[in-house]
Amino acid sequence: MRYRSQAVAYWYFAVAMVLFGLQLVFGLLSAAKYLGPDPLLNILPFDVTKVIHTNLLIVWVLTGFMGATYWMVPDESRTELYSTKLAYIQLGLWVVMGVTAVIGYLFRYGTGNKLLEQPLPHKIVIVIVMLMFLYNVIMTIRRSGRFTTTEGVLLLGVAGAAVLYLPALLHYENYTVSIIYRWWTIHLWVEGVWEMIQGGFLAYLLIRLSGADREVLEKWLYVIVGLVFIAGILGTAHHYYWVGVPQYWLPIGGFFSALEPVALVGMAMYAYSAIRRSGLAHPNTLALHWTIGSALFTLFGAGLLGLAHTWPSVNKWTHGTLVTAMHGHAAFYGAYAMIVLAMITFALPSMTHDRREQGSAVGYWSFWLQLAGMFGMTLSFATAGIGQVYLERILGLGYLDTQLKIQVHFLMLIATATLFSIGVGLFIWDFFRTRPRFEIVAEGAPPAAPARVAVT
Amino acid sequence: MNKRQARLFAIASTGLATVAFLGLTLHSHTKFDELTNAQNNTPQVQSGRDVWHKYNCVNCHTLFGEGAYYAPDLTKITQLRGEQYLKAYMRDPSAFYDEQRHRRLMPKQNLSEREITDLIAFLDWVSKVDNQGWPPRPILVTGASIPGTDFGPAQGTSSGTASTLPPGARPVTGTENPIALGAAAFRSVAPACNACHSTAPGVNMAGPSLAGVAARAEELIGSPEYKGQAKDVKSYLIESIRTPSAYVVPGTMYSADGTSFMPNTYEHDLSAEQIDQLAEYLSTLK
Structure with a gap:
């Protein structure tokens, strides 16, 4: 830790860890319900566990984004945060919002609008928290006078996320129109501005880990951002196909979402070539695993598996089946969960006691168990989904009859999800294993890393 | 390409895509009334939509294929099942499906008769939206399109x-x-x-x-x-x-x-x- 105020990040990460663990509890519960019968049918039905599962995901990933930003901005701008007090108030407000939302969901207090289930008071708090966050970060950068491209991309991503949440606050008379604008938030988050956030973190990590030339990396970061938006903005149309829109959205959605993987290929090549060309200049090889892993798993989950069912003539058959769950799990994990875990892994040795820079054996076990588990989960959803498409959509077998015939894939889902959960459990344990330490260590001489050679 | 050109590329491509997207969205707004039969989007349909949201239906079912994948798609349900069936079903789903056999069941929602009628009106409005002919073949809840496929x-x-x-x-x-x-x-x-x-x-x-x-x-x-x-x-x-x-x-x-x-x-x-x-x-x- 080079700046005292970076300690803020630790508490954001700690909250993110707890919520991540909780997310898996509700995920496993939901998976068990696919196997059924469900002893909790009248206490905690599927719709409740599923809402909590997806909402906790959004909340913990955003918590991680905010923590990672509070870690990164002092490093990039070479200054203390504008206000640590504001950052803590923000975290407190955020946690209260998250916890009350989850408790509310248990009693079906929510809007019942997919992924935007947060009740209006909670939505308003979310906007307030995002504004506090932006204000704090912008003031920090302004005061320092040093504003890097990496920061700029990250900041625009965060600001974009706040702006794109606004359509979710409005009421629409027409259900079709309300779906259109729901995707302005959800799609343009995950296939637009959040990719800027991921790109920003990726650039930061690569600059730190590889010691590659900042000018070169930031140039390519711009190219990636351009590619993300060329494809991502008009690619929103792949959510429009069957909800009651004019026909032209079909070819537009097909063409531009087929281009979406280009940016992800770019991102993976970017990460690989940075390390390839400049070598490793930092002892934290575990963080490197997470960084490269994130770029590659994004290419697999978001790029390849997204492409697999995005074309209208394919999507016509696969839409609304477990094929979507296959893509959703792999994409979200690779792009957003893994980049947050990369930032945490990178920052952790300098904010806790007794930790080697290289990462612990537990850390590596966690990495590979999570990867294997998520890969297995993706395959389980894929095989279940493909079976469902053929039986239900093509052959015309009833929904319930089909679900009975694909039970074996749900068994596989639970087995691999257990593996994944063990991996995450190890990560969380590794995080809390040692006490936090908030002392300033001069760059270039961390006591735990004598092999350190990079000078930035 | 230098860094300045790369930045220009990012800004220009984002700008172009945004302009195209906003333009098409505006144009779509002139078509929504016709595509969705907006004249039939009555207060009853709206209140049915509120019932759909209130009971969190979308987190098990899909509508237009959107939602969760734990229960059947309901886009065209009112064209497959008559009002009497849907009413009887929503009063007590367990009369129609068995949890032991199907391994899942819709919990009884305790809807009022008014809510049931409104919800059916909403689902009927949904089933008539011109959505590019999706689903391409009917999605059945149980049974089979091709007789005998579901036989034991x-x-x-x-x-x-x-x-x-x-x-x-x-x-x-x-x-x-x-x-x-x-x-x-x-x-x-x-x-x-x-x-x-x-x-x-x-x-x-x-x-x-x-x-x-x-x-x-x-x-x-x-x-x-x-x-x-x-x-x-x-x-x-x-x-x-x-x-x-x-x-x-x-x-x-x-x-x-x-x-x-x-x-x-x-x-x-x-x-x-x-x-x-x-x-x-x-x-x-x-």
Whole structure:
């Protein structure tokens, strides 16, 4: 830790860890319900566990984004945060919002609008928290006078996320129109501005880990951002196909979402070539695993598996089946969960006691168990989904009859999800294993890393 | 390419994509009223939409294929199931499906009668939205578009008995709603109705599809082609089961010399009560 105020990040990460663990509890519960019968049918039905599962995901990933930003901005701008007090108030407000939302969901207090289930008071708090966050970060950068491209991309991503949440606050008379604008938030988050956030973190990590030339990396970061938006903005149309829109959205959605993987290929090549060309200049090889892993798993989950069912003539058959769950799990994990875990892994040795820079054996076990588990989960959803498409959509077998015939894939889902959960459990344990330490260590001489050679 | 050019590329491409996207969105707004029959988006439909949200339906079901994948898609449900069926179902889902057999069940939602009616109005509005013809084939809740696909091994080997139901059919005790009992009988009488008849629109096999049979019957009874005795939909259906040749559906694959190919054994083999329940069920196929 080079700046005292970076300690803020630790508490954001700690909250993110707890919520991540909780997310898996509700995920496993939901998976068990696919196997059924469900002893909790009248206490905690599927719709409740599923809402909590997806909402906790959004909340913990955003918590991680905010923590990672509070870690990164002092490093990039070479200054203390504008206000640590504001950052803590923000975290407190955020946690209260998250916890009350989850408790509310248990009693079906929510809007019942997919992924935007947060009740209006909670939505308003979310906007307030995002504004506090932006204000704090912008003031920090302004005061320092040093504003890097990496920061700029990250900041625009965060600001974009706040702006794109606004359509979710409005009421629409027409259900079709309300779906259109729901995707302005959800799609343009995950296939637009959040990719800027991921790109920003990726650039930061690569600059730190590889010691590659900042000018070169930031140039390519711009190219990636351009590619993300060329494809991502008009690619929103792949959510429009069957909800009651004019026909032209079909070819537009097909063409531009087929281009979406280009940016992800770019991102993976970017990460690989940075390390390839400049070598490793930092002892934290575990963080490197997470960084490269994130770029590659994004290419697999978001790029390849997204492409697999995005074309209208394919999507016509696969839409609304477990094929979507296959893509959703792999994409979200690779792009957003893994980049947050990369930032945490990178920052952790300098904010806790007794930790080697290289990462612990537990850390590596966690990495590979999570990867294997998520890969297995993706395959389980894929095989279940493909079976469902053929039986239900093509052959015309009833929904319930089909679900009975694909039970074996749900068994596989639970087995691999257990593996994944063990991996995450190890990560969380590794995080809390040692006490936090908030002392300033001069760059270039961390006591735990004598092999350190990079000078930035 | 230098860094400045790269930045220009990022800004220009984002700008162009945004302008195109906003332009198309604006244009779409001029089409939504027509595509979604906005004139039919009445206060009742809106209040049905609120019911849909209030009970968090979208986190198990899908609508337009959007939502969760734990329960069937409901985009076209009002075109597959009549209002009476949907009302009876929403009052008590367990009368129609069995958790032990299907391994999942919709919990009873305790909807008021008003909420049920509004929700059906909303779902009916949804089913008429011009959504590029999705789904390309009907998505059934249970059963099969192609008759027999859902049969269990026991049914494949014999002509079937009243006690052998396909794996996906709810076992009945005899005290359920008559529509539910009729739905079970449809798959379990011997020979099973669904061995020849599909309930999916357009799937004509050994017998014609029974999707929309109630609406067709109503039209038929009033027309001069019809020479039978029935005065209403239910009595027409009962007549068709008892004496299949009273009216034959046109087509050389269904009849010859005015005699239907459908077995005429049901009159003896089924009880009056069973036939009544079958007619109850069939008259919900709007």
